[in-house]
Amino acid sequence: MLSAAIFVPLAGAVALLLLPRLSERAARLIALAVAAVPLAIMVAAWLRFDRADGGFQLVESVPWIPTLGVGYKVGVDGVSLPLAAMTALLFLASVAYPAELRGRPRQYFAAFLFLEAASLGVFLALDLFLFYVFFDLSLVGMYFLIAVWGHGDAQRSALKFFLYTLAGSLAMLLAILGLYLASEPRTFDMAALIDQQPLRGGGLGAGLVFLGFVVGLGVKTPIVPFHTWLPPAHVDAPAPASAILAGVLLKMGTYGFIRIVLSMMPDTFRRFALPLAVVAVVSIVYGALVALAQTNLKRLVAYSSVNHMGYVILGVAAAAAGAPSDPDAARLALNGATLEMVAHGLITGALFLLAGSVWLRAETYELDQFGGLAGRAPTMTAAAVLAAFASLGLPGLAGFVAEFQVFAGAFAIYPLLAGVGLLGIMVTAALFLRMLQRVFLGALPERWVAWPDLSRVEVAALVPLLALVEANGVAPPWVLDDIDATTGPLVGR
Amino acid sequence: MDPMGMNMPVGSVVPEIVLVIGAVAVLLFALFAPRRAQAWAALLALTTLAVAAVASVAMLRGTQTLTFFDTYAADDAAVWAKLIVLAVAAVVVLLSVEWFATDARHGEYYTLLLLSTLGAVVLASAADLMAVILGVLLSSATGYVLAAYHRSDARSGEAGIKYYLLGALTNAAMVYGAVLFFGLGATTTLLGLAQALPSADALALVAAVALFVLGLAFKLGAVPAHAWVPDVADGAPAPAAAFLTVAPKVGALVALGRLALILPEDRVGWRLLVAVLAAATMTLGNLAALWQDDVRRLLGWSAVSQAGYGLMAVVALGRSDMAVSSLLYFLAAYAAANLGAFAVVVELRGRTERASYAGLASAQPVLAFVLVVSFLSLVGVPPLAGFTAKVLLFAVTVDAGYTWLAVLAVANSVVSLAYYLRVLAPSYFEPLAGSVPVLGRWAKTAAVTCGVAVVALGVLAEGPLGAFDAARLLPG
Numbered sequence: 024m025l026s027a028a029i030f031v032p033l034a035g036a037v038a039l040l041l042l043p044r045l046s047e048r049a050a051r052l053i054a055l056a057v058a059a060v061p062l063a064i065m066v067a068a069w070l071r072f073d074r075a076d077g078g079f080q081l082v083e084s085v086p087w088i089p090t091l092g093v094g095y096k097v098g099v100d101g102v103s104l105p106l107a108a109m110t111a112l113l114f115l116a117s118v119a120y121p122a123e124l125r126g127r128p129r130q131y132f133a134a135f136l137f138l139e140a141a142s143l144g145v146f147l148a149l150d151l152f153l154f155y156v157f158f159d160l161s162l163v164g165m166y167f168l169i170a171v172w173g174h175g176d177a178q179r180s181a182l183k184f185f186l187y188t189l190a191g192s193l194a195m196l197l198a199i200l201g202l203y204l205a206s207e208p209r210t211f212d213m214a215a216l217i218d219q220q221p222l223r224g225g226g227l228g229a230g231l232v233f234l235g236f237v238v239g240l241g242v243k244t245p246i247v248p249f250h251t252w253l254p255p256a257h258v259d260a261p262a263p264a265s266a267i268l269a270g271v272l273l274k275m276g277t278y279g280f281i282r283i284v285l286s287m288m289p290d291t292f293r294r295f296a297l298p299l300a301v302v303a304v305v306s307i308v309y310g311a312l313v314a315l316a317q318t319n320l321k322r323l324v325a326y327s328s329v330n331h332m333g334y335v336i337l338g339v340a341a342a343a344a345g346a347p348s349d350p351d352a353a354r355l356a357l358n359g360a361t362l363e364m365v366a367h368g369l370i371t372g373a374l375f376l377l378a379g380s381v382w383l384r385a386e387t388y389e390l391d392q393f394g395g396l397a398g399r400a401p402t403m404t405a406a407a408v409l410a411a412f413a414s415l416g417l418p419g420l421a422g423f424v425a426e427f428q429v430f431a432g433a434f435a436i437y438p439l440l441a442g443v444g445l446l447g448i449m450v451t452a453a454l455f456l457r458m459l460q461r462v463f464l465g466a467l468p469e470r471w472v473a474w475p476d477l478s479r480v481e482v483a484a485l486v487p488l489l490a491l492v493e494a495n496g497v498a499p500p501w502v503l504d505d506i507d508a509t510t511g512p513l514v515g516r
Numbered sequence: 517m518d519p520m521g522m523n524m525p526v527g528s529v530v531p532e533i534v535l536v537i538g539a540v541a542v543l544l545f546a547l548f549a550p551r552r553a554q555a556w557a558a559l560l561a562l563t564t565l566a567v568a569a570v571a572s573v574a575m576l577r578g579t580q581t582l583t584f585f586d587t588y589a590a591d592d593a594a595v596w597a598k599l600i601v602l603a604v605a606a607v608v609v610l611l612s613v614e615w616f617a618t619d620a621r622h623g624e625y626y627t628l629l630l631l632s633t634l635g636a637v638v639l640a641s642a643a644d645l646m647a648v649i650l651g652v653l654l655s656s657a658t659g660y661v662l663a664a665y666h667r668s669d670a671r672s673g674e675a676g677i678k679y680y681l682l683g684a685l686t687n688a689a690m691v692y693g694a695v696l697f698f699g700l701g702a703t704t705t706l707l708g709l710a711q712a713l714p715s716a717d718a719l720a721l722v723a724a725v726a727l728f729v730l731g732l733a734f735k736l737g738a739v740p741a742h743a744w745v746p747d748v749a750d751g752a753p754a755p756a757a758a759f760l761t762v763a764p765k766v767g768a769l770v771a772l773g774r775l776a777l778i779l780p781e782d783r784v785g786w787r788l789l790v791a792v793l794a795a796a797t798m799t800l801g802n803l804a805a806l807w808q809d810d811v812r813r814l815l816g817w818s819a820v821s822q823a824g825y826g827l828m829a830v831v832a833l834g835r836s837d838m839a840v841s842s843l844l845y846f847l848a849a850y851a852a853a854n855l856g857a858f859a860v861v862v863e864l865r866g867r868t869e870r871a872s873y874a875g876l877a878s879a880q881p882v883l884a885f886v887l888v889v890s891f892l893s894l895v896g897v898p899p900l901a902g903f904t905a906k907v908l909l910f911a912v913t914v915d916a917g918y919t920w921l922a923v924l925a926v927a928n929s930v931v932s933l934a935y936y937l938r939v940l941a942p943s944y945f946e947p948l949a950g951s952v953p954v955l956g957r958w959a960k961t962a963a964v965t966c967g968v969a970v971v972a973l974g975v976l977a978e979g980p981l982g983a984f985d986a987a988r989l990l991p992g
Contacts, residue, residue, distance in 0.1 A: 086978075087978065088904075088977045088978045088981060089978060089982075090841075090978060090981040090982050090985050091838075091907075091908075091977075091981065152907070155898065156898035156899050156903075159897055159898050159903075160897075160898065160899075162897075163892070163897060167944070170941065170944070170945050171944065171945060178941055178945055182934070182937060182941070185933065185937065186930060186933060186934060189895075189929075189930055189933055190926075190927075190930040193896075193926040193929055193930060194926065196907065196910065196926070197910060197914070197919075197922055197923065197926060200907070200910055200911045200914055200922075201914065203911065204911060204914060204915050231919070
């Protein structure tokens with residue numbers, strides 16, 4: 024069943040490329056129909072998911088390159104299921120969202136569906152080789168989306184994105200090979216590697232493998248100082264692609280920290296957790312401060328993503344460090360980090376889609392060009408306020424639940440770092456409030472008197488995202504119980 | 517008793533004999549056929565290659581044996597390498613039919629191609645220094661003519677001359693190296709040398725290895741004998757360039773591997789030597805390619821850098837049990853991708869200016885896609901063949917204790933993406949500039965075949981890897 028979530032979008036992409044002369048409307052409808060399939064599959068997977076079992080479920084496995092110990096193997100656990108479901112939903116919303124298609128609708132939707140297949144593949148893969156295949160393919164899809172349908176200096180930004188993230192990927196590949204070569208018998212199978220703990224002995228090799236993972240996953244996440252590809256890519260990408268980039272692609276990095284580093288080499292992770300936590304806090308504070316200084320709407324949201332990914336890494340690092348001594352705090356931090364991934368995907372996805380609405384109406388992201396839109400566009404204002412408040416961590420919304428748990432867990436393990444990290448939350452609050460004020464309040468500039476409110480399509484795409492943000496804020500156990508089923512055994516090892 | 521005699525098992529060189537007979541048949545045909553029938557020589561050449569391939573497949577037996585007084589290997593590694601070379605030659609024939617259609621002496625070209633193929637095939641089997649030299653010289657002598665085959669074109673002539681001058685120098689050095697080896701071991705068979713070299717004079721041994729490897733580096737297009745590659749890629753007839761940047765490399769890498777395995781590691785640090793050559797080759801090739809605005813020259817430098825990756829497999833020989841299969845798999849993957857890229861260039865009538873690739877995707881979507889697949893495979897993007905090849909190469913290099921080389925190869929892979937994208941980006945993101953004339957059906961077939969091979973070798977990697985798993989380069 025899960026394989027269909029990967030291969031239906033892939034087949035859809037191929038079909039769109041091969042079908043000649045589709046109208047934009049027909050291409051969009053086909054893409055929507057195809058993108059609905061993975062979401063339906065993820066919902067079905069959720070219904071069948073057994074919360075009493077923290078291991079891999081709904082596993083599908085066939086040998087692929089047995090000579091190398093490579094298998095095609097997919098499945099879900101409590102960490103990957105929510106992420107994959109969020110991914111499927113965000114893709115459906117992004118495909119539906121209006122964008123400038125530049126006369127190439129088939130290719131645009133094909134690129135999106137290809138990217139969806141790759142993204143779901145990353146979260147569903149239970150084999151490191153397969154994981155890497157999808158991890159890299161996501162770069163190719165995003166490269167084309169930015170370069171062809173982006174604006175500004177799109178090609179340059181796309182190139183920078185591709186080069187940086189490929190460098191990261193390859194660093195991770197070396198680390199994966201380090202794990203592989205240390206395994207006995209040699210395998211890329213995740214469950215077997217988690218079982219074997221191949222680098223348990225530590226030593227230089229384990230340290231280098233860990234370094235490879237930190238660089239590789241750190242570029243994708245991104246953590247400071249590997250974040251410099253992110254702002255240009257975000258600003259120049261078409262808004263639905265930005266939503267996917269922030270909502271889904273960044274999660275591949277943080278997901279890798281949990282799925283690979285924390286699960287397969289927890290001892291080494293524990294040894295180096297403190298420096299990683301320091302880097303995470305630097306990301307939190309630096310991302311927030313730089314976001315505060317931005318005058319460009321998308322750049323602001325992009326840097327706030329650096330800040331939010333910092334919370335996730337802090338949570339994961341705290342979980343790694345605290346697992347043996349304080350498993351309860353570790354579990355709390357890890358639950359928070361995982362939920363933050365889902366919440367950030369929904370929230371930032373919504374924010375970038377809204378930025379896209381702004382671009383389609385104004386062709387600019389400069390904050391000082393706007394003001395007083397609340398009077399003209401109440402629905403848009405409501406959506407933006409909800410998303411921004413969720414992002415800054417207002418109680419009752421998903422971001423708060425996640426960040427609260429991250430910090431509650433981290434305080435028990437790294438009190439000083441968690442305290443510094445809290446500064447980030449305060450700055451984030453300031454920057455989002457200021458953004459709302461500059462765009463939606465104050466005097467309405469003359470040129471925007473005819474500003475149209477959100478269209479029905481835009482509303483339809485945003486409502487499910489924001490509804491889930493709200494639902495996770497008021498009823499966290501809904502998702503947290505799934506996450507907890509897996510994180511508990513993970514840190515209680 | 518064996519009717520052929522115990523020591524002259526002619527049965528184990530059937531593919532080679534087929535190639536010789538085919539080459540002669542093509543020559544005779546070309547001499548007597550009228551001009552408009554010259555292209556039929558291509559069919560004759562294809563038939564020859566097919567028969568040679570069938571004869572090679574029949575020799576797959578999963579054992580490691582040497583024949584002809586231990587001078588010639590009849591093992592799976594040799595057979596697979598030969599099959600790769602034969603497949604390369606077949607694709608090049610497809611590329612050549614329309615390219616040379618206006619050449620009055622079209623037919624002879626295939627004789628040279630078949631003999632050059634034979635040279636690479638001999639290299640793949642050579643288990644004796646003299647056999648290696650025979651293969652190198654045969655491959656080189658025909659290669660010079662193939663590179664200069666456009667007799668009236670100054671650039672083709674220049675490519676041939678540069679290829680020849682460097683070849684003459686390095687081949688002479690190689691022969692001198694063989695002489696030193698003979699002096700040290702009183703034999704030229706690899707097995708005999710393996711016995712004798714551990715007690716040989718270390719300094720003379722280092723000199724012999726250095727001189728001999730120089731000749732193989734020339735065939736590989738590796739530093740320090742790489743300078744001909746961009747000139748040939750750029751100046752030689754494009755189908756010949758496709759052949760010369762792939763086929764000799766296949767034979768030479770296998771030959772280098774066999775040689776490396778008999779060298780006593782404590783007396784000559786060949787592993788480090790090859791690692792340094794690999795590092796220099798991949799880095800230099802990549803850095804030079806970065807600035808090219810000429811697609812064929814860019815392909816030439818990229819072929820240099822790929823030789824550097826291939827050398828990584830040699831570094832790991834004897835230290836990683838996957839080294840031989842990674843070497844063979846890399847060669848197959850590289851051959852498919854590099855031929856694919858050259859095939860696109862051929863089908864585009866040798867189009868070589870980078871700017872003229874603007875809008876290619878809208879005019880020729882299939883060719884543009886083959887170019888994307890080939891280039892991304894050369895970078896190492898999954899699930900293409902080049903990715904699996906790099907995974908294997910990185911793995912065996914790390915396994916052999918040369919992690920620094922793997923890290924350098926990673927850095928080089930990132931750099932290589934930049935220059936491949938310099939060609940791909942305009943062909944997808946810029947509007948079409950002018951018309952895009954193409955060559956014809958055969959060249960396009962070749963291009964698509966290569967594109968399919970790049971994908972199939974990657975996705976269905978178990979097939980080749982399972983087959984290569986048992987391959988060994990020397991007995992024991």
